[in-house]
Amino acid sequence: MTDPSPDLVIYGSLVSPFVRKVAGVCILKNAGYEIEAVNVFAPPQWFRDISPMKRIPVLRDRSIATEGTGGTIADSSAICAYIEKKHPSPALYPAEAFAHARALFWEEYADTALAMAGGLGIFRPVFFAVTKGEAPDLAKARSTWAEQMPVILDTLEAGLAGEQYFAGGALSIADITIACVLGQIALVAEMPLDNWPGLAAHYAMMSAHPAIAAPYAEADKAIRGPLPEKVQLA
Numbered sequence: 139m140t141d142p143s144p145d146l147v148i149y150g151s152l153v154s155p156f157v158r159k160v161a162g163v164c165i166l167k168n169a170g171y172e173i174e175a176v177n178v179f180a181p182p183q184w185f186r187d188i189s190p191m192k193r194i195p196v197l198r199d200r201s202i203a204t205e206g207t208g209g210t211i212a213d214s215s216a217i218c219a220y221i222e223k224k225h226p227s228p229a230l231y232p233a234e235a236f237a238h239a240r241a242l243f244w245e246e247y248a249d250t251a252l253a254m255a256g257g258l259g260i261f262r263p264v265f266f267a268v269t270k271g272e273a274p275d276l277a278k279a280r281s282t283w284a285e286q287m288p289v290i291l292d293t294l295e296a297g298l299a300g301e302q303y304f305a306g307g308a309l310s311i312a313d314i315t316i317a318c319v320l321g322q323i324a325l326v327a328e329m330p331l332d333n334w335p336g337l338a339a340h341y342a343m344m345s346a347h348p349a350i351a352a353p354y355a356e357a358d359k360a361i362r363g364p365l366p367e368k369v370q371l372a
């Protein structure tokens with residue numbers, strides 16, 4: 139970012155889909171930010187103090203406070219909602235009430251159901267194994283893809299209902315979150331979406347967007363060292 143000392147600091151790592159989601163929202167809104175690396179698996183005490191659930195990301199708004207818990211917000215959804223208020227344009231939450239709620243639902247679905255299966259069931263068994271010098275746990279990743287993912291991908295495909303975007307007929311927090319969390323699978327595996335053509339088109343469109351592509355490229359750089367080749371899920 140060009141701003142040498144932006145208000146917004148994101149604590150975490152772009153390897154996290156939730157950190158990429160927050161970075162993507164900042165990019166879309168042209169809000170200056172910087173990432174301060176935190177190893178969430180061995181966090182320093184100051185980070186535990188600002189992250190009650192010991193999770194990344196946490197945001198700090200330096201215009202509010204530069205240290206301690208002041209000016210900090212944990213949880214990507216709370217953070218993105220804050221950035222929306224601070225930088226309203228372009229709007230990433232539909233104005234119409236029902237579409238707004240649908241966008242929040244899809245954000246939550248991606249943060250929970252999709253992240254549990256894709257993150258805990260595919261990304262971690264592959265990537266955490268190789269960072270420990272072990273072979274990727276292909277059995278776990280493949281069984282998750284075969285047994286848990288189809289219903290989730292069916293739900294997303296049905297949710298799109300042939301539309302370009304998930305809620306309100308325009309790019310929203312729903313699209314950003316779904317693309318970032320699906321990207322967690324794509325970081326470690328070839329992700330065959332042929333059975334879900336609407337979702338495949340959505341993912342292709344979103345992955346090409348600079349707000350998704352730039353943070354993803356940083357994560358990809360970090361992953362390709364320990365895992366030069368993506369694994370096959372089928």
Ligand SMILES: N[C@@H](CCC(=O)N[C@@H](CS)C(=O)NCC(=O)O)C(=O)O
Nearest residue numbers: 154155156178193194195213214215
């Ligand atoms: N609901 C949280 C989820 C954040 C989350 O689970 N982050 C992961 C990294 S992708 C984490 O911090 N994990 C730490 C751990 O499992 O101990 C959000 O949206 O910010």
